[in-house]
Amino acid sequence: xxxxxxxxxxxxxxxxxxxxxxxxxxxxxxxxxxxxxxxxxxxxxxxxxxxxxxxxxxxxxxxxxxxxxxxxxxxxxxxxxxxxxxxxxxxxxxxxxxxxxxxxxxxxxxxxxxxxxxxxxxxxxxxxxxxxxxxxxxxxxxxxxxxxxxxxxxxxxxxxxxxxxxxxxxxxxxxxxxxxxxxxxxxxxxxxxxxxxxxxxxxxxxxxxxxxxxxxxxxxxxxxxxxxxxxxxxxxxxxxxxxxxxxxxxxxxxxxxxxx
Ligand code: GLP
Numbered sequence: 001x002x003x004x005x006x007x008x009x010x011x012x013x014x015x016x017x018x019x020x021x022x023x024x025x026x027x028x029x030x031x032x033x034x035x036x037x038x039x040x041x042x043x044x045x046x047x048x049x050x051x052x053x054x055x056x057x058x059x060x061x062x063x064x065x066x067x068x069x070x071x072x073x074x075x076x077x078x079x080x081x082x083x084x085x086x087x088x089x090x091x092x093x094x095x096x097x098x099x100x101x102x103x104x105x106x107x108x109x110x111x112x113x114x115x116x117x118x119x120x121x122x123x124x125x126x127x128x129x130x131x132x133x134x135x136x137x138x139x140x141x142x143x144x145x146x147x148x149x150x151x152x153x154x155x156x157x158x159x160x161x162x163x164x165x166x167x168x169x170x171x172x173x174x175x176x177x178x179x180x181x182x183x184x185x186x187x188x189x190x191x192x193x194x195x196x197x198x199x200x201x202x203x204x205x206x207x208x209x210x211x212x213x214x215x216x217x218x219x220x221x222x223x224x225x226x227x228x229x230x231x232x233x234x235x236x237x238x239x240x241x242x243x244x245x246x247x248x249x250x251x252x253x254x255x256x257x258x259x260x
Contacts, residue, residue, distance in 0.1 A: 001229045002260065003210055003238075003247040008198050011232040012041035015129065015194050018230070018260050019046060020055055022127050022192075028059040030119075032128030032187075033087065033098075034139075035064070035079045038196045039129050040086060047090035057093035061122055063115075064100035065130070065139035066181035069153065071103060077167050078103070101151060101180035112151040112180055119186065128190035132197050135159050136205040136218035140181035147214070147222045149183030184222045193229045194260070195220075197237040206233055207240040230260045 004014060019042075022029045033039075049055035064079055071078040076085075080100040088098055099118055105111035119125060130138050135157060141149065142157050156164075161175040168174035187193070197206050208218040210231060215221055223229050238244050 001210060001224060001226075001231060002251075003231045003233065003241070004251050004260075005233055005235060005238045005241075005244060005248055006251075008041060008234050011196055011198070011234060012045045014230075014232055014260060015039070015042040015196060016045040016049060018192070018194055019127060019129075020049060021259065023055065023057065023060060026126065027056065028061065029126040030122050030124065031060055031062040032125040032130075032190050033062050033064050033083055034129045034131050035066070035082050035086075036131040038131035038198060042129065042196065043087040043090070046087065050091040055091075057091045060093055061097045062088075062093060062099065063119055063122070063125060063182075064098070065128075065187070066179055067101045067103040068176040069103045069108065069178040069180060070176055073104065101182075103180055108153050108180065112153065115151045115180070115182075116186065119182075119189075125190035127192045127194060128187060130187070130193055130195040132195060132202060132205050132209060132220050133160055134163060134201050134205055136208050136220045138184070138187060138195070138220045138223070140179040141184050141187075141219040143217050143219060145184055145216055145219045147216060147219075148185045150186050151180065151182050154179055154181050184219060188222060188226055191228065192260075193223060193226055194232065195223070195229065196232045198234040200236040200239060202233075202237040203240040206231070206237050207242070211242055 067079045101115045102111040161172050164175050165172040209220040
């Protein structure tokens, strides 16, 4: 696990660099896209590179991490809509190459199984962008999630619904109670995981993710078992890292050819 502590704009550039390097090497790469506020600066930077530097997503494919259950197709907070707004509509990614779990399916377990199969048929995810919840969830794998889980329906915790109420005019009751989410094992199958966390509110979750014991209580800790994880954090989110000094020193001395 590589931990990079840097200012927010630098974090977005580093994540965008990783995406760009992948797309240049493999134009038909499979991207794993995250919602929430953490990756927004990355999408801004990717959109800028597309407009100004010709970075192309024309042959890329993408899978979202998760989706709310029951939000109408035209709801602005439906994750598929959010990704269309924040990234797809701003680059040349083909809308039909972007997939999300179907939170409106009549048969939700079947939709989850179909999603797993679609990821598998695409050859798996090459680079997965991730955020982290204040309670240590990744995607919507809330505390208590099986570390071996696959895409399935989950109940959101009150904490997550409160955290996400800001996207629903502050109304926690408007936040759906259920979601479909890639499981922890699904996420762990991606070849490179790039997690971004900023702000003091994430400090405890980041400490657990990087330095805590692997436990379903802090689902993100399963990432410690992945061979290629990049954790991008600002000073505030790094505030509780015990070995922060070591991570800074390691990154400062890293040869440029090594990349993330
Ligand atoms: C949501 C999403 C996660 C995201 C997390 C943190 O619940 N399902 O994918 O990582 O919240 O969100 P934010 O980046 O807005 O803090």
